[in-house]
Amino acid sequence: MSPVARMPESSGGSREKILDVAESLFARRGFAGVGLREIAQAVGLGKSSLFHHFDGKAQLYLVVLGRVLGRIEGRLGGALASEGTAMQRLDRWIEALIDAFAETPPSARLLLRGLVEDEQLPPEAEALPEFAAVNDTLDRILAGVYRLLVEGQRAGEIRTGSPPQMIQTLIGAVVYHFASGELGERVLGAPLLSAESVRERKAELVRLFHTGIAACPGPRQEDPS
Amino acid sequence: MSPVARMPESSGGSREKILDVAESLFARRGFAGVGLREIAQAVGLGKSSLFHHFDGKAQLYLVVLGRVLGRIEGRLGGALASEGTAMQRLDRWIEALIDAFAETPPSARLLLRGLVEDEQLPPEAEALPEFAAVNDTLDRILAGVYRLLVEGQRAGEIRTGSPPQMIQTLIGAVVYHFASGELGERVLGAPLLSAESVRERKAELVRLFHTGIAACPGPRQEDPS
DNA sequence: CATGCGCTCGACCGATCGGTCGGGGCTCAG
DNA sequence: CTGAGCCCCGACCGATCGGTCGAGCGCATG
Secondary structure, eight states, X not given: OOSSOOOSSHHHHHXXXXXXXHHHHHHHHOTTTOOHHHHHHXXXXXXXXXXXXXXXXXXXXXXXXXXXXXXXXXXXXXXXXXXXXXXXXXHHHHHHHHHHHHHSTHHHHHHHHHHHOTTSSOGGGGXXXXXHHHHHHHHHHHHHHHHHHHHHHHTTSBOSSOHHHHHHHHHXXXXXXXXXXXXXXXXXXXXXXSHHXXXXXXXXXXXXXXXXXXXXXXXXXXXXX | OOOOOOOHHHHOTHHHHHHHHHHHHHHHHHHHHOOHHHHHHHHTSOHHHHHHHSSSHHHHHHHHHHXXXXXXXXXXXXXXXXXXXXXXXXXXXXXXXXXXXXXXXXXXXXXXXXXXXXXSSOGGGGGSHHHHHHHHHHHHHHHHHHHHHHHHHHXXXXXXXXXXXHHHHHHIIIIIHHHOHHHHHHHHTSOSSSHXXXXXXXXXXXXXXXXXXXXXXXXXXXXXX
C-alpha cells in the first residue's frame, strides 16, 4: 500500500491520541453526532483499530468522559484540601474549576453533554464498569463541594439556603459559560478562552457569590461612577 | 384560484403534534440522536408525511427551536415591559424564564443544546430562513436583558461589572438547572419540576443576585419576613 | 530460522439514516 | 359526475452507521 515506511512514533500513543480526538469531536457534536470512522480518520487510523483499544463506541465515550472528570477532580481536590476559611476554599474551588475548563477547552461542552444527556447512550452502556466509575467520580466531586458549603454555613461564612440549590447555580454558571461557544462569544464580544476573559470570569463569579448583583444599599463601599 | 381562506390548523393538528413530539425527542437525545422514523412513529404518521409539513430534518429542528424561543420571548417581554425599578424587573425576568421552563419541561434541554451545539446541524442549514429567525429571536432576548442590566447600573440599583458576564451567569444558572435532569434531581434530592422546587429555585436565584452567597459581614439590615 | 504478539488494515455485515417517488383516499367546488 | 388540493402512505434509494473478521505487518523472543 504505502511504499513509505508509515508509523513515525504513532504505535505508542495511539490510545491517547484516540482519546484526545474523541474528546474534541464528542464535545462538538455529541455522542450520536460523531461516527467512529470520523474519529479513526482524524487520528490517522483505520476504524477497525479503534476496537483494539476500546470495546465499542459507548465504552470509548465513557472512558473519555471519565478522563475529563478525573482531571477536574484532581484540580478541585487541591482547592478542597487547601488552607483557609470555607469561603476562601470555595473561591479556590470555583477558580480551579474554571482553570480546568480553560486548560482543556472541550471539557466544558463534553461535561455539559454528559451531565444533561442521560438518555443519549444505548441502554446497555449503563452496565459498563466505566459508567459506574463516571458516576462515582461525579458523586465525589459533588459531595466535596456540598461538604464545603455546609461547613461554611456552620461557620457563619455562608448565608442560609439550600446547598444543593447553590451547587446547581455553581455548576450552571461555570460549565455553561465555558460551553457556550459561539453564542457566549457573541454575548461577551470577546473570545471565551483568552487569559483576560478567564480572569474576568473568575472575578465576576467570586464577586457574585460574595455580594450578589444588586448594589449594596447599606453602608457598603461603592465606587464613584 | 382565489385565495381560499382555509384554516390549516383545525383541519388537522398534525403539524403541531409533530412539533410537540419532535421537541420532546430532540430535547432528550439531540438533533443527531433522533431519527425521523422515530418522530413519525411517535406522532402516529408515516415518515413520508413529515415531508409534507417540513422541508427536512434540519428545518424541522429549527422550527421547533424557534417555537421554543418564541414562547420564551413572549414571557420575558412581559417582565421587561412591567412597572418598577430595573432590579424589580430583573427579578421578574428571571422568574418568567423559570416559569417558561417549568411550563414546558423539554424547553430547557432543547435550548441548552441549541445554544451550545452550533456544529450539530449540517452546514447548509445555516442558509435556511428559520436559522436566521432563531438567531434574531435570540438576539432580541439577549438585547432586552442587556438593556435592563445597563439601566439598572445607571440607576445605581445594580453593582458595577460586565453585563455580558452577568448574562452568562443568568443563563447558566437558570437553563442548566432545568436541563440538568436526572443529575439535578440527584443533587437536589427532589424532583426538578415540582411546584415547590420551582418556587425554591426562584427564591434562591433572586436571593443570590440580591445578596450573593456569602453571609453579609457588614451591618446590613436583615429582612424581617 | 520460527513462533507469538501487539497493532493495524480493508472488506464486509445487517441495520438504519435522511430523503424521494408515485399513488391512494378524502373533501369540496364546478 | 369530474377534477383539484391536501394529507397520507409504503416502497425504495444511496449513504452511512456500529461492529466483525481474517489477514498482514514489524518486532521481540526462542
